[in-house]
Amino acid sequence: MILLAASPALADGLPRPLVADDFIQPDPAQAKLGQLLFYDRILSGNRNIACSTCHHPDLGTGDGLSLGIGEGGQGLGPQRMAGTGDDRIRKRIPRNAPGLWNLGAKDLHVMFHDGRLSAADTYENGFNSPAEEWLPEGLDNLLAAQAIFPLVAQFEMAGNPKENEVAGAVHNRMDYAWPILTDRVRHIPAYAEGFAGAFDHITRAEDITIADIANALSAFMIWEWTSFDSPFDAYLAGDATAMTPMQKAGMALFYGNGGCSTCHAGPLLSDQGFHAIGLPPFGPGRTRRFDPMVRDVGHMGESDALEDAYAFRTPMLRNVALTGPYGHNGAYPTLEGIVRHHLDPLRGFEMWTPDMAALPDVPWLAQADFMVWQDSREIARQKAAVSLQRNLMSNAGIDALVSFLDALTGESAKAGRLGVPNSVPSGLPVDHGLSE
Missing domain, CATH: 1.10.760.10 (Cytochrome c-like domain)
Structure with a gap:
């Protein structure tokens, strides 16, 4: 208390220091599970891109590009190419891939560059989102809600209509695609076991929902990229x-x-x-x-x-x-x-x-x-x-x-806590980093 009373923040009218209690405290087991999902391409329509492709720790949790190369591209970061033949990209990602730092802050109430996701009761589910009343139940926080939208975005991770069942479902209504992705995860034994160990309400693979996947992704991002040690x-x-x-x-x-x-x-x-x-x-x-x-x-x-x-x-x-x-x-x-x-x-x-x-x-x-x-x-x-x-x-x-x-760069920002996994349960390739 004495230290805070004499601190530069109070003396100079600067903001108060951030403390651990300003952030959601994630469950370690859920964070470990989310780490695997974050780097696993199983969550993309064509199984060719992961969350980490556009949000990689080697690139400050972004992709190093002005506008990203999403589904259909090849490579990582500034060297990422736009693909070839029928698999080549049809559109650049319209906006810059934002960093993932401190997205577990309790006071955070709006996300995306345009604010199309916010904490609100517009649809009586706690969120104002592009999914409107079809947003899945059971999402723990705003970041968990955010995490499921790139999965069903055509040019980000879902793919084009007629290419895969996820993209086809999105073409009808976005919430039709989330059960398909969930079913993929359920059928991988290591994930089924991991979810049963990390979530009390899950005892069998059939209990896993897209909200559980989102909550695990959220737990990982909060665990890995909460930063206030600059x-x-x-x-x-x-x-x-x-x-x-x-x-x-x-x-x-x-x-x-x-x-x-x-x-x-x-x-x-x-x-x-x-x-x-x-x-x-x-x-x-x-x-x-x-x-x-x-x-x-x-x-x-x-x-x-x-x-x-x-x-x-x-x-x-x-x-x-x-x-x-x-x-x-x-x-x-x-x-x-x-x-x-x-x-x-x-x-x-x-x-x-x-x-x-x-x-x-x-x-x-x-x-x-x-x-x-x-x-x-x-x-x-x-x-x-x-x-x-x-x-x-x-x-x-x-x-x-x-x-x-x-001076806003955290001392532990580049190292992370869990880092990049050597492999993921699906067996699909992992975006290990720029030096791979």
């Missing part, structure tokens, strides 16, 4: 020597004239709100149903409110130095680039060039990658929606801000 966290807890002088100068700008903490607020460094910051658009976009335009309307796609056009959720910033490229579409390859954009978004919009995007070569999609720039009215709408004010800052100030963002 130099900044040590400073907040009272260690005035934890950060360098430059990092402290950047922190002063972050919480002062830089205005960063207006949105990156609170202990999680996010207000969990939505803001239009004018990131240069590219890729297939993600818009409202029946919208014929190639664009990404952001939170408006969820809220249908014009004031939410082109606004995206404020990301949390722990371990941000590990999670590039940056922005909802990965428009900027470096922290300096995204910081400069925040400080002068309209100039950033004008000065941005397509070569800054980390997009693996996909010749059959190249024509659509930057099609939105041909629509002058759409570009004007996106620029007009920007809510950030220009904030002139010296190069030295920008360097200090970047140094502070580096």
